Amino acid sequence: MRAGRLRYRADFQEVTEADDGYGGTTETWATVKTRSVAMRDLTGSEGIYAAKVAEGVNVELRMRHQDWVTSAHRILVAVGTATRTLHIDSVLDPDGRRKEIIALCKEQA
Numbered sequence: 001m002r003a004g005r006l007r008y009r010a011d012f013q014e015v016t017e018a019d020d021g022y023g024g025t026t027e028t029w030a031t032v033k034t035r036s037v038a039m040r041d042l043t044g045s046e047g048i049y050a051a052k053v054a055e056g057v058n059v060e061l062r063m064r065h066q067d068w069v070t071s072a073h074r075i076l077v078a079v080g081t082a083t084r085t086l087h088i089d090s091v092l093d094p095d096g097r098r099k100e101i102i103a104l105c106k107e108q109a
Contacts, residue, residue: 006036011076029074038062039077057089061103
């Protein structure tokens with residue numbers, strides 16, 4: 001995978017439990033790693049294909065192979081001055097060579 005295509009910085013977050021101060025806990029998101037990714041909105045026939053794989057998938061992220069990326073993570077991607085929040089639906093190794101992975105994601109409104 002060529003580095004020039006990985007133009008977005010993405011914060012990978014997972015759910016953690018934090019003390020709420022009243023003897024209980026509350027779930028929060030904590031950043032565990034930051035990686036460079038290529039991001040592409042799925043449209044047309046690609047969106048239809050992705051929807052067959054998982055309903056509502058509308059964003060594809062490509063990155064160098066990472067064993068730890070799962071659907072339990074959410075991703076914050078900075079795009080200009082905005083931040084897009086994505087939830088991973090599935091993670092694929094397109095050719096099985098462990099060089100890159102594709103994360104099919106749903107964007108949180």
